[in-house]
Structures are given as C-alpha cells and as structure tokens.
Amino acid sequence: MNIGVDYYPEHWDESRWPVDAKLMREAGITFVRLAEFSWCKLEPTEGNYDFSWLDRALAVLHKEGIKSVLGTPTATPPAWLHERYPEIYPADAKKYRLGFGTRLQRCLNNEDMRRYSRLITETMAKHYAKNPAVAGWQTDNEFEGNLCYCETCAAKFREWLREKYGSLEALNEAWGTIFWSQEYSGWSQIPLPWEVKCGKSHNPSLQLDYRRFASESTVSFQHEQVEILRANAPEQFITHNMMGLHDSVDYFELGKDLDFVSWDNYPAGFWIQGEPTRSDLAHDVIRGIKGRNFWVMEEQSGITGWETMSRRPVPGQIRLWSWQAIAQGADLVQYFRWRSCLFGTEQYWHGILNHDGVPRRRYREIKGFSEELASLSAELDGSSPENSVAILNSYEQNWAFQIQPQAKGLLWWDQVRRYHDALGRAGVGTDVVPMGADLSKYRLVILPGWYLLRERDAEKLGAYVKAGGVLVVSARTGVKNELNTCRTEPLPGPIADLAGVEVDDYDPLGDATCPVTLADGTSLSASVWADALVPKGAETVASYAGGCFPGEAAVTRNETGKGSCWYFGTAGDAAFYDSLLSRVLEDSSIEPYRGLPPNVAAKYRVRNGATWLFLLNLGSAEASVPVHKGAKHLLGPEAEGDTVRLPAYGVAIYRI
Numbered sequence: 001m002n003i004g005v006d007y008y009p010e011h012w013d014e015s016r017w018p019v020d021a022k023l024m025r026e027a028g029i030t031f032v033r034l035a036e037f038s039w040c041k042l043e044p045t046e047g048n049y050d051f052s053w054l055d056r057a058l059a060v061l062h063k064e065g066i067k068s069v070l071g072t073p074t075a076t077p078p079a080w081l082h083e084r085y086p087e088i089y090p091a092d093a094k095k096y097r098l099g100f101g102t103r104l105q106r107c108l109n110n111e112d113m114r115r116y117s118r119l120i121t122e123t124m125a126k127h128y129a130k131n132p133a134v135a136g137w138q139t140d141n142e143f144e145g146n147l148c149y150c151e152t153c154a155a156k157f158r159e160w161l162r163e164k165y166g167s168l169e170a171l172n173e174a175w176g177t178i179f180w181s182q183e184y185s186g187w188s189q190i191p192l193p194w195e196v197k198c199g200k201s202h203n204p205s206l207q208l209d210y211r212r213f214a215s216e217s218t219v220s221f222q223h224e225q226v227e228i229l230r231a232n233a234p235e236q237f238i239t240h241n242m243m244g245l246h247d248s249v250d251y252f253e254l255g256k257d258l259d260f261v262s263w264d265n266y267p268a269g270f271w272i273q274g275e276p277t278r279s280d281l282a283h284d285v286i287r288g289i290k291g292r293n294f295w296v297m298e299e300q301s302g303i304t305g306w307e308t309m310s311r312r313p314v315p316g317q318i319r320l321w322s323w324q325a326i327a328q329g330a331d332l333v334q335y336f337r338w339r340s341c342l343f344g345t346e347q348y349w350h351g352i353l354n355h356d357g358v359p360r361r362r363y364r365e366i367k368g369f370s371e372e373l374a375s376l377s378a379e380l381d382g383s384s385p386e387n388s389v390a391i392l393n394s395y396e397q398n399w400a401f402q403i404q405p406q407a408k409g410l411l412w413w414d415q416v417r418r419y420h421d422a423l424g425r426a427g428v429g430t431d432v433v434p435m436g437a438d439l440s441k442y443r444l445v446i447l448p449g450w451y452l453l454r455e456r457d458a459e460k461l462g463a464y465v466k467a468g469g470v471l472v473v474s475a476r477t478g479v480k481n482e483l484n485t486c487r488t489e490p491l492p493g494p495i496a497d498l499a500g501v502e503v504d505d506y507d508p509l510g511d512a513t514c515p516v517t518l519a520d521g522t523s524l525s526a527s528v529w530a531d532a533l534v535p536k537g538a539e540t541v542a543s544y545a546g547g548c549f550p551g552e553a554a555v556t557r558n559e560t561g562k563g564s565c566w567y568f569g570t571a572g573d574a575a576f577y578d579s580l581l582s583r584v585l586e587d588s589s590i591e592p593y594r595g596l597p598p599n600v601a602a603k604y605r606v607r608n609g610a611t612w613l614f615l616l617n618l619g620s621a622e623a624s625v626p627v628h629k630g631a632k633h634l635l636g637p638e639a640e641g642d643t644v645r646l647p648a649y650g651v652a653i654y655r656i
C-alpha cells in the first residue's frame with residue numbers, strides 16, 4: 001500500500017525539484033506520475049527528442065526513494081505536429097474542426113496521429129525500459145471514446161460496417177433503413193450521426209454502431225501503445241487513468257490490455273458537488289473492470305476548478321476519501337497534484353501545496369494519512385473486497401439509453417445508482433461486473449434495464465437462477481436485440497419465462513409518481529417507469545394502488561429451480577428500494593449491516609479468511625455505529641461496548 005502524487009517538474013524551476021522530492025519523502029510519498037502532458041518538451045521539434053530534463057527529474061525523485069509512472073504524452077500533441085498535419089484535429093458533430101489550445105485536440109483514427117504516437121511511445125519505452133526509477137506506464141490520459149466526425153472517421157466507420165455486415169442488403173435489413181427512405185445502395189452514402197436538420201435523431205441502429213466504433217477506435221489506439229510498451233519495456237507495468245462513471249469508451253475492453261486499472265477521483269469536484277455516493281459507486285465500477293484491486297491515479301487534494309472553484313475539502317475529508325478508496329480496493333492513492341500551478345488553465349485546480357509551495361494543512365493531513373496507512377500496510381497488503389452481490393454493468397446498454405433515454409431517470413448510471421445506493425445503505429458490499437463474469441460466486445445478481453438482450457445472456461441468467469441464485473430483473477429489459485431494433489416477443493422478451501411475467505402495458509412516468517403497496521400493506525411511491533405485469537407463474541410482491549394501473553402487479557417474484565427471479569416493473573425513491581431490497585436480501589440469505597446510520601459506509605477487505613471492516617462517516621455529523629463484539633480495533637475511535645462514535649468524516653477500522 002502506497003501513496004503517491006502527480007508531479008509536473010516541467011512547471012517548476014529545476015532548483016525546486018530536490019526541495020519537492022524531500023518534502024514528498026517526508027510525507028511518505030513513494031510514487032509519482034509524470035510526463036503525461038509534456039510532449040512539446042520531450043520532442044520540441046520533429047524527431048529531436050530531449051529526455052535529459054526528465055532523466056534528471058527521475059533521478060532527483062529516485063534519490064528520495066520515489067518511483068515513477070510515466071504517461072505516454074499523447075493527450076496533448078505538440079503545435080508542430082498539428083501545423084504539419086492539420087487533419088489530426090478532430091471534427092465535432094456539426095463537422096466543425098477543432099483547433100489548438102486546450103487538450104485532446106486529436107482524432108485517434110488519424111494515421112499521422114497514430115504514427116507519431118507510436119514513435120514517441122517507442123522512443124520513450126526504449127529510453128526508460130531499464131531505468132530503475134521507472135515502475136510503469138500510464139497510457140495517454142483519461143481516454144474518451146473517439147467521438148469524432150472527420151472524413152477519416154467516416155471512411156473508417158464505413159469499412160467497419162462492411163466488415164460487420166458483409167453486404168449493404170444485410171445492413172439495410174439490420175438497421176431497418178426502409179424507414180424514412182434511408183436504404184443505402186453504396187457504402188459511401190452512409191453518414192456518421194452528424195447533427196443535421198433533425199438534430200441527433202438518426203437511425204438508432206446507426207447511432208449504436210457508431211458508438212461501438214468510436215469506442216473500438218480508442219481501444220485500438222491504446223492497443224498500439226501497449227504492444228510497443230510490452231515489446232520494449234517488458235518489466236514495467238501498464239495502467240490507464242479512467243474516469244469512474246465515464247461512459248464513452250467501453251472500459252471492459254480498454255482494461256483488457258492493462259495490468260491493472262486506475263482512476264481519477266474528485267469526490268467534491270466542482271461539477272459533482274452534492275453527489276456523495278458517486279465515488280462509492282465509481283470505486284466499485286472501477287474494481288469491476290478487471291475484477292481486482294486498482295490504483296487511484298488522481299485523488300482530490302484541494303479546491304478544484306478551472307474558471308470557478310469548488311468549496312474546499314473540509315479538514316478530514318481528504319483522509320476520509322483516501323481510506324474510502326483503500327476500503328473499496330485501491331492499493332495506492334495518488335494525489336492530484338503536488339503543487340497548484342502558477343499558470344495555464346488549471347491555476348485553480350489546487351494541489352497538496354498552494355501556489356506558495358509551503359507545506360500547510362493539506363500536506364499535514366496527507367502525511368498523517370500516510371503514517372496511518374504505513375502502520376496498517378502489513379495487515380492489509382494483499383487483501384481485497386469480496387462480495388456476494390453483483391450489479392451487472394454494460395457500456396453498450398449505457399449507450400443505448402443515451403441514444404433513447406425514453407423517460408427521465410432511465411439513464412444507465414441512474415439505474416445502477418438506485419440499486420447501489422440502497423445496498424450501500426444496507427451495508428452490503430457490491431461488485432459491478434460485466435455479463436461475462438463468473439456469476440456462480442454471487443448469491444444475488446442485479447440486472448438494471450438490460451435493454452438489448454441477447455438470447456445467450458438470457459440463458460446464462462436462467463442457468464444462474466436454476467442453480468440457486470437470486471436475480472433481480474429491471475423494467476426495460478429485453479426490449480431490443482443487439483442491433484438496437486425492437487423484439488416481437490412479449491416483454492421482457494427472452495427473459496419472460498424466467499421472470500414468470502408478461503408486460504401487458506407500460507407508462508413512462510419520469511418524475512410522475514404512482515402509489516404502490518406490498519402484500520403486508522407497506523405503501524411506497526413508484527416513479528420513472530411503470531410496467532403493468534401479468535403474472536405467469538410469478539407471485540405478486542407489489543401492486544399499483546392507483547395512478548396508472550390500479551390493482552395490477554408492479555413487482556413479482558418467481559421461483560425457478562433452486563433460485564428465484566424478481567422482476568421490478570417500476571422504480572422509485574430510496575424508501576422504495578430499501579423496502580424491496582431488504583426482502584430480496586432475505587431471499588438471498590444476505591445479512592444487512594443492522595443499525596448502520598445514514599451517511600456511514602461499511603466496507604470489507606478480506607485475505608485468507610481474515611476480514612477487515614472499514615467504517616467511513618461520509619456525513620458532517622457524528623454517528624453512532626454498532627460494532628460486532630470481539631472485533632479487533634485497529635484505527636480510529638475505540639468502541640464503547642458494542643457501539644463506536646464516529647466523528648464527522650471519521651474512519652474506524654477493525655479486524656473481525
């Protein structure tokens with residue numbers, strides 16, 4: 001377990017480097033990530049590489065025992081490259097070509113961009129392969145799907161479609177291009193989903209294929225770098241800094257080429273203030289990408305903001321976020337950035353140090369955390385979260401809901417979060433895994449609206465239930481096939497038999513609400529979507545009590561083989577999920593954490609039968625939390641009897 005920092009030696013006078021390195025060491029920092037935006041300094045003019053400054057910076061850091069992760073610098077191609085090859089600039093959906101001056105101003109399908117990316121990657125890899133200061137590599141920086149609309153992308157998209165469909169007849173049939181007279185008689189006629197007179201309303205099948213293509217473009221761009229790094233620097237690891245709940249690139253595919261994944265966590269970043277559960281979900285999503293522990297490559301260490309600023313992290317919050325990351329499977333927490341920059345777009349995206357470079361309260365807080373982490377490293381090394389609940393995740397489903405959101409509240413992360421938040425409130429740890437994962441280790445699997453349902457996936461879920469698993473299926477499952485066209489079977493399509501229900505009608509509620517009652521008389525409020533269900537073997541768990549479908553079934557449960565399949569035909573507020581999921585957990589023989597107060601998270605890491613419990617108070621008020629008798633106290637306030645009083649933003653760790 002380590003802590004690190006994102007460092008930009010090129011932003012500071014060289015005479016400051018040893019001061020920084022010493023302060024880093026004194027704070028317990030053992031890793032830095034650097035160079036990911038420094039192409040113009042590594043290759044100031046075409047083919048003239050100058051790594052001398054980076055060599056010196058690495059040596060200064062290494063002298064203090066600090067290892068480095070080098071970023072391939074391709075997120076910021078230099079001005080000379082763009083001047084020579086202006087076609088590298090991507091085009092937006094209105095076909096407007098971007099220019100120089102920020103970052104990511106490159107199309108990843110452009111052959112010149114790719115060639116120069118391979119060249120700088122290879123030259124760096126050869127130069128640093130044997131450098132003992134270099135531990136590994138970060139590819140590029142925060143990859144996004146290559147949502148570019150340039151002529152190169154248009155041509156490559158057509159090639160991709162030809163490969164996929166074989167003939168125009170097959171493509172026309174698959175997409176239903178007879179609608180609005182869109183049948184293609186030549187490949188060159190096929191557009192990208194440009195925003196033209198009718199806005200974004202292109203054929204949904206074309207849009208989904210374009211999203212797949214844009215994601216694959218990024219994955220293949222990274223793949224080229226990975227192949228070069230593996231061939232030239234085989235002893236160094238490769239990772240990438242992902243963006244949590246980002247969704248334009250399929251992270252499962254991007255992750256396949258990496259040794260482990262990393263992500264950038266800004267729990268109170270200026271655009272996500274007031275979303276306290278976002279990091280909680282994002283940590284689980286990221287851990288699920290490869291089903292193993294991860295790194296936080298950038299952790300918020302101060303006020304964030306470019307032109308405007310977020311509120312400052314309250315004292316104790318940086319420590320809390322750091323322990324939260326560890327609790328959910330991080331093995332390294334690296335802070336962004338060492339010192340707030342004096343110039344450029346991110347002057348107000350604060351680092352550990354302010355502009356004055358003087359160690360102050362955030363430095364002391366992080367140093368304190370690093371001392372705590374060091375004291376528990378021997379305990380926690382090699383442990384990882386292991387959970388008996390999984391929520392299935394899919395980037396393709398996510399895109400399909402972006403293309404057709406249908407009703408407010410159905411977007412992918414909205415759906416996933418409602419379940420994940422409720423499980424969090426129950427203190428039940430959750431994995432977030434792909435459909436391809438081994439489901440046999442889970443007692444409960446939750447399927448958010450699996451809009452595009454393949455038969456083989458429905459069969460896999462059926463086998464899981466028959467073998468004794470509990471499955472929750474959500475509304476909007478099985479509406480379409482993988483082509484993004486509607487199925488003809490009664491809903492929920494290929495999973496209807498397993499769920500033992502048929503959807504007779506539906507109402508896209510959005511913000512509207514509809515009362516629902518459970519068999520024991522509990523009243524709840526439904527929203528977002530309402531399926532009117534006809535049980536075909538399933539028992540009714542909840543019915544609409546007025547509103548759109550009075551008296552008709554809203555939530556059902558069907559026993560099949562050794563397991564059961566629940567169907568949630570509607571969604572709702574926190575009380576709705578808390579109430580229904582408590583029944584689902586009971587059905588799965590999963591014990592919730594009884595008495596867990598609001599805003600307190602309970603997370604577990606395990607190793608060889610030993611379990612560590614992390615209690616994290618994410619709220620701003622003191623909270624009393626019941627603790628298992630016999631739990632061995634390791635960090636934070638001691639329990640009094642069987643209760644621990646956690647101060648605001650407090651953390652307690654036990655071995656249980």
Ligand code: GLA
Nearest residue numbers: 141142241264298336346349
């Ligand atoms: C991202 C990037 C960093 C930096 C921060 C702050 O996470 O990876 O380079 O820009 O945001 O904006």
Ligand code: ZN
Nearest residue numbers: 107148150153
């Ligand atoms: Zn392009």
